Every structure is written in C-alpha cells, then in structure tokens.
Amino acid sequence: xxxxxxxxxxxxxxxxxxxxxxxxxxxxxxxxxxxxxxxxxxxxxxxxxxxxxxxxxxxxxxxxxxxxxxxxxxxxxxxxxxxxxxxxxxxxxxxxxxxxxxxxxxxxxxxxxxxxxxxxxxxxxxxxxxxxxxxxxxxxxxxxxxxxxxxxxxxxxxxxxxxxxxxxxxxxxxxxxxxxxxxxxxxxxxxxxxxxxxxxxxxxxxxxxxxxxxxxxxxxxxxxxxxxxxxxxxxxxxxxxxxxxxxxxxxxxxxxxxxxxxxxxxxxxxxxxxxxxxxxxxxxxxxxxxxxxxxxxxxxxxxxxxxxxxxxxxxxxxxxxxxxxxxxxxxxxxxxxxxxxxxxxxxxxxxxxxxxxxxxxxxxxxxxxxxxxxxxxxxxxxxxxxxxxxxxxxxxxxxxxxxxxxxxxxxxxxxxxxxxxxxxxxxxxxxxxxxxxxxxxxxxxxxxxxxxxxxxxxxxxxxxxxxxxxxxxxxxxxxxxxxxxxxxxxxxxxxxxxxxxxxxxxxxxxxxxxxxxxxxxxxxxxxxxxxxxxxxxxxxxxxxxxxxxxxxxxxxxxxxxxxxxxxxxxxxxxxxxxxxxxxxxxxxxxxxxxxxxxxxxxxxxxxxxxxxxxxxxxxxxxxxxxxxxxxxxxxxxxxxxxxxxxxxxxxxxxxxxxxxxxxxxxxxxxxxxxxxxxxxxxxxxxxxxxxxxxxxxxxxxxxxxxxxxxxxxxxxxxxxxxxxxxxxxxxxxxxxxxxxxxxxxxxxxxxxxxxxxxxxxxxxxxxxxxxxxxxxxxxxxxxxxxxxxxxxxxxxxxxxxxxxx
Numbered sequence: 179x180x181x182x183x184x185x186x187x188x189x190x191x192x193x194x195x196x197x198x199x200x201x202x203x204x205x206x207x208x209x210x211x212x213x214x215x216x217x218x219x220x221x222x223x224x225x226x227x228x229x230x231x232x233x234x235x236x237x238x239x240x241x242x243x244x245x246x247x248x249x250x251x252x253x254x255x256x257x258x259x260x261x262x263x264x265x266x267x268x269x270x271x272x273x274x275x276x277x278x279x280x281x282x283x284x285x286x287x288x289x290x291x292x293x294x295x296x297x298x299x300x301x302x303x304x305x306x307x308x309x310x311x312x313x314x315x316x317x318x319x320x321x322x323x324x325x326x327x328x329x330x331x332x333x334x335x336x337x338x339x340x341x342x343x344x345x346x347x348x349x350x351x352x353x354x355x356x357x358x359x360x361x362x363x364x365x366x367x368x369x370x371x372x373x374x375x376x377x378x379x380x381x382x383x384x385x386x387x388x389x390x391x392x393x394x395x396x397x398x399x400x401x402x403x404x405x406x407x408x409x410x411x412x413x414x415x416x417x418x419x420x421x422x423x424x425x426x427x428x429x430x431x432x433x434x435x436x437x438x439x440x441x442x443x444x445x446x447x448x449x450x451x452x453x454x455x456x457x458x459x460x461x462x463x464x465x466x467x468x469x470x471x472x473x474x475x476x477x478x479x480x481x482x483x484x485x486x487x488x489x490x491x492x493x494x495x496x497x498x499x500x501x502x503x504x505x506x507x508x509x510x511x512x513x514x515x516x517x518x519x520x521x522x523x524x525x526x527x528x529x530x531x532x533x534x535x536x537x538x539x540x541x542x543x544x545x546x547x548x549x550x551x552x553x554x555x556x557x558x559x560x561x562x563x564x565x566x567x568x569x570x571x572x573x574x575x576x577x578x579x580x581x582x583x584x585x586x587x588x589x590x591x592x593x594x595x596x597x598x599x600x601x602x603x604x605x606x607x608x609x610x611x612x613x614x615x616x617x618x619x620x621x622x623x624x625x626x627x628x629x630x631x632x633x634x635x636x637x638x639x640x641x642x643x644x645x646x647x648x649x650x651x652x653x654x655x656x657x658x659x660x661x662x663x664x665x666x667x668x669x670x671x672x673x674x675x676x677x678x679x680x681x682x683x684x685x686x687x688x689x690x691x692x693x694x695x696x697x698x699x700x701x702x703x704x705x706x707x708x709x710x711x712x713x714x715x716x717x718x719x720x721x722x723x724x725x726x727x728x729x730x731x732x733x734x735x736x737x738x739x740x741x742x743x744x745x746x747x748x749x750x751x752x753x754x755x756x757x758x759x760x761x762x763x764x765x766x767x768x769x770x771x772x773x774x775x776x777x778x779x780x781x782x783x784x785x786x787x788x789x790x791x792x793x794x795x796x797x798x799x800x801x802x803x804x805x806x807x808x809x810x811x812x813x814x815x816x817x818x819x820x821x822x823x824x825x826x827x828x829x830x831x832x833x834x835x836x837x838x839x840x841x842x843x844x845x846x847x848x849x850x851x852x853x854x855x856x857x858x859x860x861x862x863x864x865x866x867x868x869x870x871x872x873x874x875x876x877x878x879x880x881x882x883x884x885x886x887x888x889x890x891x892x893x894x895x896x897x898x899x900x901x902x903x904x905x906x907x908x909x910x911x912x913x914x915x916x917x918x919x920x921x922x923x924x925x926x927x928x929x930x931x932x933x934x935x936x937x938x939x940x941x942x943x944x945x946x947x948x949x950x951x952x953x954x955x956x957x958x959x960x961x962x963x964x965x966x967x968x969x970x971x972x973x974x975x976x977x978x979x980x981x982x983x
Contacts, residue, residue, distance in 0.1 A: 200272045201801075201820045202279065203550020204843050205263060211778040211819065218242070218253060222778060222818060223260040230282050230294070230596040231260055235773060237295045241302035244351040248410050249310045249417070256305050257818050262594045265528060265543065265555045265575050269297050271304035273329040275788035275816050278305060281551075283592050284620045286529050286577055288361075288666035288679075289354040290642040292620055296348050296355065303347035307340055307417070308332060314422035324789030324814070334420050335430050338382070342397015343413065346405065349398075349750045353641065353662035357398055357750040360680040360706050363453075365391050366399070367683065368705045368725040370454045378443035386944050389481040389502060389727070400442070402752030403449035412437045453751065460682040462704040466734045469722050470495065472511045473729070485721055487730035488533035489713035495730050496521070496533050496562070502943045505896070508538060508560070521560065522567060525895030525940070528555040529578040529590075530623075535714050536562050539579040539587065545894035548846050557589060557603070571607045579603075582649075583629045586610070590621045600624060600634060600647065613652055619643070627670045633657075635668050635677075641746070644668060644675060644690075658690055662747050667710040671718060672735065676700070678708055678720075680748055687720065687733060688742070698739035707731065780844075784822050789814040794829035798839050798850070808857065810835070819844075831857045833878050848887045855880050865915030865922060880911040899937040906930045916967045923967060932957030938979060951979040 210225040214235060221238070223231040242253035257277045267285035271278050278301050284293035311331040312320065319327035332340070345362075349355030356362040369376065376388070384390045404412055412434055419426070419433035426432055431442060438445055472484060472495060480501055487497040493513045500506040508521040508531075524542055531540035538560040546552035557570040557579045570579075570587070577590040582602070591599040591612065598615040615621050619636035626632055627646065634645050634654075643659035657675050658665070667678040667687075675690035681699070685706035689698045701707060709721040709728075722731040794810030810829035816822070821844035829835040835857025841850040859874035887904035908928040916923050938951025959971040 200270075200274075201816070201823065201843070202270070204821055205261065205551045205819065206546075206549045207845055211780065212775055213778045214773050214775055216772055216774065218255055219773075220255055220257045221260065222257060224262055224594070226594050227260055227262040227282065227596065228775060230262060231775075232773060233292075233596070234258070234260065234280075234282070234294045234298065237292070237298035238302065240295070241298040241351075245299060245303040245347050246306050248347075249306050249414055251306055251309060254309060259818055261551045262596065263549075263552045265553055265592075267293065269301045271301055271308060273308050273332070274324070274326040274814075275786055275818065276308070276325050276328075277818055278302075282596065283575065284622070284637070286590075286622050288359060288622070288664040289356075290637055290662045290664060291352055291354040292637055292639060295639070296352060299351050299355075300344045300348040303344040304340065307335070307343065310414070310417045311335070311421050314418075315424055316421050323791050324787075326789040326791075326814075331420060331424065334424055334428075335417070336397075338393040338397035339401065339413065339430070340397070341394045342399070342401040345394055345398045346401045346752075349402075353747055354637075354664070355750070356394070357402060357752065358680060358748045359664045360683055360685040361708065363391070363395055363399070363683075363751055364685070364706055364723060365389060365725070366395070366450065366453065367457050368723060370450060370457070371705065372725040375447075375450075378446055381446060382443075386502065396446075398751075399449045399453075400446055402750070403452060404438075404445065406752045407448075407452070408438065457683055460684070461702065462684075463702045464704060464722075466736075467701055467703055467707070467722060468732045468734070470513060470730045470732065472497075472513070472516060481727045483721065483727040484730050485728065486531055486533060486709045486711060487719050487721060488535075488711055489717060489719050489730070489732065490535045491714050496538070497730060498527075498531065501727070505940045505942045505945075510562075521562065521565070523896040523939075524558070530709070532580045533711065534581065537581060538562065539581055541577045541579055541589070543894060544573070545891040547890055547892075557587065557607075559605070569607075570605060571603065576601070576603075578624050580624055580626050580632070582626055582632070586629075588624055588626070588632055588649075590624060598636075600632070602649065611649070613647065613649070623666060623668055625668045625670060633668050633670055633675065635665060644677070657692070661744075663744070664748065667708060667720075669710050669712055669718070671712055671716050676710060676718065678710060679744075681744070683751065687718070688744075689735070689739060691739070691741075694741070696741045697744055699742040700735055700739070701733060707733075783819075784817050785815045785824065786817045787813060787815045794827040794835070794837065796827075796837065796839055796852075797825050798823060798841055798852075808835070829857045832859060832874075833857065835878070846888065848889065849885070850887075851882075851884045853882045860911045860913065862913045862922070863915065864917070865913075875913060877911065881909060883908045893937075897937060897939055899935075901936075902934045904932055906932070914967055918967075925963075926961060926968070927963050928959060928961055930957055930959045948979045949981045953977040 212223060212225050214221040214231055219235055221231050221235060246253055259277060259279045260282050262282045264281045265283050267281050267283050269280040280297055289296055308328055312328045316327050316331040345356050349357030380390060381396060415437060416430045416433040419429045423429050435441055480503060482501040485498045487495050489495060495511040497509060498506055499509045507523040510519050510521055524540060526543040528541045528543055531538055540558055541555045542558050544554040544556050554573045555575050555577055557576050558567060559570055560567045575592045579587050579589045582588050585605050587603045589601055589603060591601045598621045600613040601609055602611040603609055618638050621634050621636045623635040624632050630649050632647050634647060636643050638660060641660035641662040642665050644657045645654040646657050647654045663679045665677050665679045669676045674692060676687060678685050678687050685708050687700040689700050691698055703722060705723045707720045707722045711719050713719050718733040720731055720733060721728040791812045794808045794812050797814050808829040808831050810827060812825060812827040814825045822842055824840040827837045833856050836855045839852040856878040858879050860877045860879045862873045862875055885904060885906040887902060890901040892899040892901055911925050913922045913924055914926060933956055935954045938948035941948055955975040957973050961968040
C-alpha cells in the first residue's frame with residue numbers, strides 16, 4: 179500500500195507544482211516600494227499606501243492572535259504585499275515563494291467592518307492552513323524541495339475546505355463576515371423550500387443545468403456545521419493525516435470520514451437538514467409584495483435573475499438580466515406582452531447601477547494596458563431614448579454613480595492612498611466637488627435624496643453607519659448606526675430611510691422612522707429580496723428571490739408600521755459561542771510606535787531563492803504546462819513583487835547538462851532569456867550524414883534564446899481584446915547541410931517576430947467557448963546567416979467563434 183501510494187504521490191507532485199509558482203501580475207514600473215519589518219510583521223507596499231499599511235498592520239496583528247488558535251499554532255511572520263492600484267478587491271496566499279498578496283481597495287459589499295480587517299482574517303487563516311501542513315513528510319520534504327513542498331501538500335486538501343474554513347474564520351472572529359449574510363447561503367434556503375433535493379455530487383461539483391452556490395458557500399456549510407455539532411479537531415486531525423500519510427489516496431477525506439463515522443456526502447445532507455429546521459421556524463408573509471410576471475413560459479425552467487429593476491411610467495421594466503445561458507445585459511420588458519428587448523451588454527459592473535426612465539448610469543471595470551495591478555472603475559451612461567452609450571470618466575476609481583440633477587452625478591471615489599470621497603461630476607467627466615469622508619469610514623454605497631442631499635452607507639471598526647449629507651454645507655447627520663449588521667440597498671422615500679439587511683436568515687426590507695428614531699420591518703418574504711430602487715413615482719421596486727433566480731416585485735408600504743427591535747449584532751448561520759466573546763477584539767488599539775518604515779531596495783530584493791529539487795525541470799515552462807523532468811538538480815527564485823523569476827539547474831539525460839532561465843516583468847516589455855548546454859547532443863540535419871531518423875553529433879547541444887514581448891489589453895468591456903507583439907531570438911549549434919557549397923554549416927541563428935490578437939465577447943456560465951470572437955496569429959521565421967540554406971517561414975493561424983445553432 180505504501181509503495182503504491184508513494185509512486186502515485188511522486189507522479190502527482192510535479193503535475194501539481196505548476197500552481198505553486200504563481201505570478202498574478204505586476205505594479206507599474208514607477209512604483210516605489212517601502213516596507214514595515216519587525217519581529218512579527220513584514221509588509222511590503224507602494225510608497226503612497228503608507229497610511230493603509232499602518233492600518234493593515236493592526237488588523238494583521240489581531241488576525242494572528244485569533245485564527246491560529248484553532249490549529250494549535252503560534253503567530254508567525256509572513257511577507258504581505260499590498261496593492262493599492264487595483265479595484266479588484268481580493269487576496270491570496272501562496273507558498274512558493276510563501277507570501278500573502280492583498281488588494282487594498284475596499285470591496286463594495288455589505289460587510290459592516292473595514293475591508294482590511296475581513297481580508298486580514300481570511301487570508302491569515304489560509305496562511306495558518308498552509309503552515310499546518312509543514313510537518314511530517316512535507317516538513318522533511320522542505321529540506322529536499324524547499325517551499326514548494328508545502329504547496330504540494332495543499333493540493334491534497336479540497337479547495338472547498340480551504341475556502342470554507344477561511345469564511346468560517348472571517349465570520350467567527352469578527353462581527354461581520356459572509357456567514358452572517360443571507361445572500362451567501364440563500365440558494366440553499368430556496369432549493370430546500372421549492373425543489374426536490376439535489377444530489378450531494380451536484381452540490382459539490384456544480385451544474386450547468388441548475389444554479390449551484392460556489393465552493394466558498396459549500397465549504398462554509400461543511401466546516402460551520404461540523405464545528406457546531408462535532409468539533410474543529412476533526413479538520414485539524416485531517417490536516418495531520420495529510421502531512422503524515424500523504425501516500426494514502428485522499429488522506430483528508432479518509433481522516434474526516436473515520437472521525438465522523440459517515441461520508442462527507444451524508445455530513446453535507448445533515449447540515450442542510452439542520453439549516454432547514456432553523457429556517458422553517460420563521461413565518462413569512464408576502465401579502466404586501468407583488469411579484470411582477472416577466473417570464474415567458476419557455477423561460478420558467480431556467481435560472482434567471484432580474485437585478486436592479488426600475489418600473490417606468492409606461493408599464494415597462496428596465497433591469498439587468500443574468501442567467502446561466504447568457505451573459506448579463508440591460509433589457510427592457512413590456513409588462514403587457516412580456517416582450518424583451520436588449521438595450522445593451524455592459525462590461526464587468528463594479529457596483530449597482532442607477533436607472534431612471536431615460537438614463538442608465540453604472541461603474542465598469544477597465545483593465546490597464548499593461549500592468550495587471552493597475553486598473554480602473556469608470557462611470558458610463560446609456561441614453562435609453564437615443565440608444566447611445568458614453569464613457570463619462572476616464573480611468574480613476576469611481577463607484578456607485580447616481581444622478582443628482584439633470585447634469586450632475588454623485589459617485590464614490592477611492593484613492594490609491596486609501597482616502598474616500600463623495601465626488602460630484604458633470605456629464606462631461608469633470609470633477610466639480612470632492613467631499614472628504616471622516617477618517618475610519620469606508621463608503622460602500624450612496625443614494626439620492628434630492629438635488630442638495632444624498633445618503634451614504636459606510637463601514638467602520640464600530641460597525642455600519644448611514645449618514646445624510648448636505649452637498650452645499652458639506653455637513654452630515656447620522657441617521658443610523660453604528661451597528662454590526664449587513665445593511666445595504668439604501669433608498670430614500672416617504673421622508674424615510676429604507677434599507678435591507680439579514681433578519682431571521684433572510685434579507686428583508688426595513689424602514690427607519692425619523693420622528694421616533696426607530697426601525698420598522700416592511701417585508702417578511704419567503705426567501706428574501708434585494709436590489710431595492712425607487713420607480714419614477716416613488717414606488718419601491720426590488721428583486722424577489724426563489725430557487726429559479728429572482729423577479730421584479732413592487733412593495734406596498736403603509737404609514738402604520740410597528741416598531742421592530744433589531745439587535746446590534748447578527749448571528750452567523752452556525753454559531754455556538756456568545757457573541758460577546760469577541761467584543762474585546764472589536765477595536766484594535768493603535769500600536770504604531772514600534773513600526774519602522776524603510777525604503778525597499780529593488781536591486782537587493784531581486785533574487786529570492788525559495789525552492790529546489792533533486793531533479794531538473796524548468797519552472798517557467800512548467801507553468802505553461804510543458805513538463806520535462808530529468809535526473810539532476812534545480813534552484814528556483816522569484817522575488818516577492820513578482821517582477822523576476824529565474825532558475826538554474828543541472829541535468830543528465832544523454833549527457834550532462836547545465837541550464838539557466840530568467841524572466842523579467844518589471845518593465846513594459848516582458849523579457850525572457852534562457853541558456854541550455856548539454857543534456858542531449860547537437861543534431862545534424864541533411865547532407866551525407868543524414869538518415870531517416872534523428873542523427874546527433876558528438877558535441878553537447880548548446881542553445882540560447884531571448885524573447886521581448888509587449889502585451890497590451892486593448893479593451894475589457896463586453897468585448898475583451900488583447901494584443902501581444904514579440905520578437906524572439908534563438909541560437910542552436912545544429913549542423914545544417916549547405917547544398918550549394920556542399921558542406922556543413924555550424925549553428926543556426928533564428929529571429930522570429932510574431933504577434934497574436936484575441937478578441938471575444940464575455941461568456942456566460944454555460945459557455946465553453948466565446949459565442950463571438952476571433953483569434954489571429956502571425957509570424958515570420960528568419961535565419962539571417964543561412965539565407966542560401968534555410969529560407970524564411972511565414973505562418974498564420976486564425977480561429978473564429980460564431981454562435982451555434
């Protein structure tokens with residue numbers, strides 16, 4: 179058993195290791211890096227993100243104190259790289275080289291706490307998971323393979339556990355987190371209430387027929403329920419088995435199954451039964467919610483969401499339609515005959531749109547031309563009458579555009595320094611006014627009251643607050659909060675504040691009564707609702723959810739609404755502890771005194787040896803999927819800002835070989851170079867020594883290459899277009915027969931300019947290939963010193979994607 183297990187393990191090691199050499203992108207060439215370095219922290223950040231780095235250090239210290247306890251670990255130091263020029267709020271942990279990378283722009287979500295706090299907890303938990311695997315066989319493997327050993331161990335732990343456990347940590351060790359948000363687990367609630375139970379395989383693997391929550395939600399259901407009913411040691415023991423007995427097939431699953439005395443499939447079904455027993459306790463009443471019929475009979479079986487609906491004066495609905503079969507598009511629905519007409523297909527939306535009878539405003543992702551960590555959120559408009567779209571702002575980081583008057587827009591701006599503003603912009607994109615937001619507040623949403631006032635919803639260390647701003651005096655009034663609830667979808671009507679939040683495990687609509695400063699509950703829908711907006715006559719419209727997606731609905735309100743007490747803290751879906759346990763962690767204390775900020779030398783930090791192996795392979799080619807492994811040795815380096823990847827190695831195949839490869843990505847052109855000597859022998863092509871089979875000389879093969887590549891992202895809206903222009907030089911000491919002079923010429927110098935152009939429309943969930951697109955490649959291979967022997971080779975390739983029948 180062990181011998182077979184070790185054979186399978188060794189065969190899988192290098193097929194999995196490509197995912198460990200992870201390069202997600204680079205910051206612009208002019209980025210000046212600084213760092214905070216002490217006994218417990220190592221934070222690397224751009225110079226203009228110093229304030230953000232200091233804030234993050236507090237959250238990171240808190241995260242290390244909490245997320246390590248479940249895995250019986252002590253806090254440890256790990257490099258953290260902060261990126262402040264991207265709007266794609268995210269983070270990841272990888273282990274070759276080991277580091278955490280975070281995008282600091284706050285996610286425009288409904289979490290009541292600061293983005294960096296949630297992110298620090300989530301990613302620190304991933305770091306703890308990885309560090310827990312660094313024992314047993316993989317600890318010994320670290321001496322043989324370096325940091326990639328632990329990365330390989332992570333390949334034996336299912337992704338649903340890694341992410342589900344991190345979501346559990348972000349929820350359990352904060353007053354926010356996705357485990358407190360109904361939108362995170364709503365689909366389970368709806369399916370259990372309406373459809374026949376799906377098989378465990380469908381819940382785990384997903385489906386092209388039905389909408390299935392992702393592995394974050396699935397993992398949270400598994401981890402949260404197990405920790406509630408059993409204990410977290412089950413998962414710790416499973417990690418222990420992976421690190422000590424990886425030669426068993428599926429060691430993580432085997433360990434969990436033995437401890438639980440049941441399969442993981444039965445455990446998941448048990449968690450659904452537990453949740454259903456809780457969800458079914460709460461009554462629902464949809465008597466004041468009128469769902470609008472917008473589906474034709476042929477659409478009833480598919481999963482379709484009608485988001486951000488707006489009811490016009492002439493009985494039509496303008497909404498953003500998404501489905502499994504089609505990419506999202508803004509559509510207009512005639513409620514009399516249910517006819518749909520597509521207005522346009524936007525790119526990737528970065529916040530909710532603003533819609534009225536004649537205009538649609540939205541913020542949209544725009545990729546940088548070259549730098550992956552330099553991108554933007556731009557404001558666009560679409561005139562429904564003229565059917566013309568227009569980009570209003572060029573670059574920048576603007577979110578949640580709202581029309582204030584006929585020629586003025588309000589939006590949220592987040593600067594690279596981490597500052598938040600509410601800005602007023604004219605329809606030509608000029609900034610008219612920037613209203614700073616108090617320190618400690620992260621603006622997540624705004625809404626119009628009238629031409630002089632707007633609402634804002636902000637997250638903070640003390641919870642979410644909703645403020646009423648005056649645009650003329652720059653003053654504000656606190657309407658609600660601070661409170662640790664997932665408030666969102668703010669709107670103003672009837673001289674009152676409306677908002678949604680999770681209550682009784684469903685997202686419902688509430689109303690803030692200004693006279694009594696109290697809260698009234700407006701809806702008690704069965705599966706929840708969201709995307710609240712006001713129609714042209716101030717009727718409240720929203721998206722009402724069920725297992726097949728969502729439908730537009732009209733909500734009827736009344737002045738006779740009773741006071742509804744809401745708690746300051748919301749309960750997670752799986753909770754076993756008193757919420758007051760975490761109260762001491764709500765506000766980390768300022769401890770900037772021991773933070774020393776220093777410049778980071780780009781030259782000294784270029785090389786970072788992190789992994790090695792007692793065999794030879796090229797990690798740059800491995801990432802591309804080209805796996806060639808020989809006896810020998812390899813040393814691998816990658817700097818922490820991912821601008822330089824390099825390796826050197828020794829191999830033995832037909833003869834001894836030496837290898838060196840490097841890729842530099844810190845300038846606009848990406849430059850790669852390689853040198854290989856030996857491992858096999860030089861070839862002889864043509865002439866009297868030629869044969870039907872490859873023929874080699876007695877000299878070791880010598881080859882070298884240099885490639886200069888210019889990558890461009892030309893568009894990133896509904897149509898994504900990329901262009902690569904490159905020139906490659908290659909040398910190889912191959913002997914080629916010169917038929918004119920009847921002799922062998924030594925060495926071939928090849929120059930190959932080439933380009934590749936790819937353009938395609940964004941894909942829906944069910945799309946395997948783009949529905950519309952084209953790919954074009956062209957190159958010319960030239961041998962300048964062998965014109966009489968070897969001619970030029972011109973090659974082109976074209977691929978066209980067209981809609982199917």
